[in-house]
Amino acid sequence: xxxxxxxxxxxxxxxxxxxxxxxxxxxxxxxxxxxxxxxxxxxxxxxxxxxxxxxxxxxxxxxxxxxxxxxxxxxxxxxxxxxxxxxxxxxxxxxxxxxxxxxxxxxxxxxxxxxxxxxxxxxxxxxxxxxxxxxxxxxxxxxxxxxxxxxxxxxxxxxxxxxxxxxxxxxxxxxxxxxxxxxxxxxxxxxxxxxxxxxxxxxxxxxxxxxxxxxxxxxxxxxxxxxxxxxxxxxxxxxxxxxxxxxxxxxxxxxxxxxxxxxxxxxxxxxxxxxxxxxxxxxxxxxxxxxxx
Amino acid sequence: xxxxxxxxxxxxxxxxxxxxxxxxxxxxxxxxxxxxxxxxxxxxxxxxxxxxxxxxxxxxxxxxxxxxxxxxxxxxxxxxxxxxxxxxxxxxxxxxxxxxxxxxxxxxxxxxxxxxxxxxxxxxxxxxxxxxxxxxxxxxxxxxxxxxxxxxxxxxxxxxxxxxxxxxxxxxxxxxxxxxxxxx
Numbered sequence: 001x002x003x004x005x006x007x008x009x010x011x012x013x014x015x016x017x018x019x020x021x022x023x024x025x026x027x028x029x030x031x032x033x034x035x036x037x038x039x040x041x042x043x044x045x046x047x048x049x050x051x052x053x054x055x056x057x058x059x060x061x062x063x064x065x066x067x068x069x070x071x072x073x074x075x076x077x078x079x080x081x082x083x084x085x086x087x088x089x090x091x092x093x094x095x096x097x098x099x100x101x102x103x104x105x106x107x108x109x110x111x112x113x114x115x116x117x118x119x120x121x122x123x124x125x126x127x128x129x130x131x132x133x134x135x136x137x138x139x140x141x142x143x144x145x146x147x148x149x150x151x152x153x154x155x156x157x158x159x160x161x162x163x164x165x166x167x168x169x170x171x172x173x174x175x176x177x178x179x180x181x182x183x184x185x186x187x188x189x190x191x192x193x194x195x196x197x198x199x200x201x202x203x204x205x206x207x208x209x210x211x212x213x214x215x216x217x218x219x220x221x222x223x224x225x226x227x228x229x230x231x232x233x234x235x236x237x238x239x240x241x242x243x244x245x246x247x248x249x250x251x252x253x254x255x256x257x258x259x260x261x262x263x264x265x266x267x268x269x270x271x272x273x274x275x276x277x278x279x280x281x282x283x284x285x286x287x288x289x290x291x292x293x
Numbered sequence: 294x295x296x297x298x299x300x301x302x303x304x305x306x307x308x309x310x311x312x313x314x315x316x317x318x319x320x321x322x323x324x325x326x327x328x329x330x331x332x333x334x335x336x337x338x339x340x341x342x343x344x345x346x347x348x349x350x351x352x353x354x355x356x357x358x359x360x361x362x363x364x365x366x367x368x369x370x371x372x373x374x375x376x377x378x379x380x381x382x383x384x385x386x387x388x389x390x391x392x393x394x395x396x397x398x399x400x401x402x403x404x405x406x407x408x409x410x411x412x413x414x415x416x417x418x419x420x421x422x423x424x425x426x427x428x429x430x431x432x433x434x435x436x437x438x439x440x441x442x443x444x445x446x447x448x449x450x451x452x453x454x455x456x457x458x459x460x461x462x463x464x465x466x467x468x469x470x471x472x473x474x475x476x477x
Contacts, residue, residue, distance in 0.1 A: 067312045071312060149308065210455050255301075
């Protein structure tokens with residue numbers, strides 16, 4: 001059974017291997033989709049009513065937030081620490097200013113207050129109380145973790161199935177085997193030729209996420225796209241595509257973005273040190289593989 | 294290959310556990326499910342299914358095979374639409390831009406035609422189901438693949454990992470659905 005819906009400004013496509021098309025399978029797929037709806041409601045930077053945007057409006061006082069926001073934020077902050085702020089969830093305002101401010105279903109544009117100097121160090125979490133505290137006005141962007149997290153929650157909803165794929169606009173988690181009993185075959189999008197793939201891998205019980213500069217570009221400024229170095233305000237262009245395989249989609253999602261941001265030397269090293277598998281593609285379409293990808 | 298850093302695996306699994314522990318995800322989703330399914334199950338109660346059976350794991354068995362389950366689905370959609378009309382009728386004084394219900398729209402993307410079913414409630418889009426959508430990459434599309442991969446039998450790669458593509462291609466389809474839903 002296969003169903004697709006729109007969430008998080010992309011297509012979420014769920015395929016489940018079930019021999020008899022049952023209502024049970026359909027109900028479970030619907031519950032898996034709920035994970036995307038809930039995480040989007042909690043973590044969207046484009047919806048003024050999201051938990052994230054509501055929290056961002058309370059400065060210098062602890063705000064209670066749900067686990068659906070707390071957990072991906074905690075993960076993003078850990079990666080910010082690891083990369084010394086080259087990956088930074090406080091980048092929301094920079095993204096807004098670069099034109100990544102449109103709500104996809106309505107076209108409404110966001111314009112939020114923010115201090116110019118805000119970084120992840122201005123976001124404090126209290127694990128015990130389940131609260132977040134902002135030292136300065138800022139806009140959080142969980143674009144590199146929220147979708148991955150939704151995929152992981154959706155995968156948990158589908159855990160009774162022997163084989164399934166959750167494909168959220170090019171970020172995937174696959175379980176078990178396909179209809180023919182083989183590991184799922186996953187193509188890697190060619191960065192320049194829309195209808196082509198540049199590589200194929202076989203995957204089972206893993207997530208693969210790809211960060212690339214070829215889809216969401218800034219149409220006004222050449223070289224700028226939706227991945228921006230928070231320190232320089234400039235889009236890195238060492239890679240055009242960075243794919244990471246990990247046991248969880250939130251991990252694959254965040255580290256593919258982090259490796260894209262860190263670029264040639266440091267990005268490759270990051271994935272090596274973590275013991276993950278990665279495929280990086282340079283602007284000259286050279287493939288660099290790490291960890292036996 | 295280096296040994297994988299377990300810290301991140303632990304963070305990811307505790308993140309999932311935290312959501313379930315808070316009860317936020319499971320209970321509310323379950324409640325939604327029941328609320329949505331209730332009219333549907335009542336409509337098919339005559340086929341012999343327990344009214345709550347649609348949310349239970351062995352629902353398909355109690356419905357007894359493929360045919361009844363199809364009937365079940367068709368009834369379900371009709372009743373849902375009906376029930377939302379009733380809700381609307383109760384509050385006629387509110388002037389809404391869109392009718393409540395599910396509306397279909399068509400559009401084109403670079404890989405062919407797409408069809409969406411947009412569900413609206415109180416002027417909010419609650420769901421966008423994609424009813425006709427295909428992303429086909431054939432093996433001949435693969436550039437620079439090692440020979441052994443090309444020779445494999447399975448002709449199609451249906452899942453592709455890539456930078457998240459935007460739904461702009463779907464905007465037309467969503468818009469045509471919204472046009473249909475517009476109150477005069």
